Amino acid sequence: MNRSCVSRVKNMVTALNFLCWLCGAFVIAFGEFQVIHSRFASLIISFWPIYPANTLVVTGTIVTCVCYLGVLGGMRENRCLLIIYFILLFILMLVELAMACVFLVYSRQIDTYFEEDLMRSLEIYRQSSEEHNTTLKDEFDAVQHLFKCCGVHGITDWKGNIPISCCSQDPCDVFIHANWQEGCVVKLRNWFAGNYLSTGAGVLAMFCIQLICLWITIPLTCHLHRRGLGYQ
Structure with a gap:
């Protein structure tokens, strides 16, 4: 691979990882926005760790950290950073696939926990x-008023003992x-399914x-290995 090809590959690695880093930062911001404005978090606690907002924040944080290594390794042509980045990104992708499989396999159990949490609340x-x-009362009232249910x-x-939030009249x-x-x-x-659908679409794009x-990243790392470069 000549120097011009190496330069193009390096620029692609840097640009794509920077784009991925921006996506991760946006995902974190969107997740934090949902955490701040969420009105239903206290009603559903059995699967709180996989609440859409929490999933977005955790995933976005990991992605930004990993992609930062890719940007830095690509700019400096540092083989050590690129290898670490490759391994971490591969593990992250396996975790994302595993989470998708868990949601598919255990969707019925999640629905059961969902219903039990609502009854407990x-x-x-x-x-x-x-x-x-x-x-908890304010959030349950908000749910009943927003979704027009009781x-x-x-x-x-x-x-x-019916609360006023069940009222279907105005006033x-x-x-x-x-x-x-x-x-x-x-x-x-x-509503949760819709949130998970949008979250899943974003994770799929990422x-x-x-x-x-x-x-x-593979051809750039292989080139640096053949030339004995990349640890400076």
């Missing part, structure tokens, strides 16, 4: 006094009023960029 809400568990499976879950300032009859579990499950980065 509803019982806490129903049995708490007015001044206790205010955060309870987990239906209005009967409240056992007569709800009368003593006797109509309530939403449909439960929230299906609507919330669909995976494709990582695959290209992995592929074009």
Whole structure:
């Protein structure tokens, strides 16, 4: 490989890894935005580590760190950094594939945990006094108001102690009023599925960029190895 080809490959490695680094930074920012503005986190705790916002923040942080090594190794033509980058990126891609497989295989179990968490939150809400568990109550009220639903499976879950957030009228300032009859579990499950779909699409796009980065790093590393270069 002549010097001009090496220069082009090096520029491609640097540019693609910089693009991947920018994608990782954007993913972190978007994940943090979701963490700050999320109103449902306290209702779902069994699979809190794989909550969409947390998944985005963790994945984005790892990607930015790994891609930084790729940018630095490509710019300096440092074979040691490129080898470390190649190994870490390969492991990261395997982890991403493993997470995708886990979601596919254990989707039913996740749905079960989802429903159990909602029932637990509803019982806490129903049995708490007015001044206790205010955060959980506010989030459950927000869910019922936003998704126009009541309870987990239906209005009967409240056992007569129906909160005002179940009201289907506007305004709800009368003593006797109509309530939403449909439960929230299906609507919330669909909302989470949509979030995971957008998260998965972003991770898939990043995976494709990582695959290209992995592929074009090989000839540059091999060239540096043949020339005995790359540890300065």
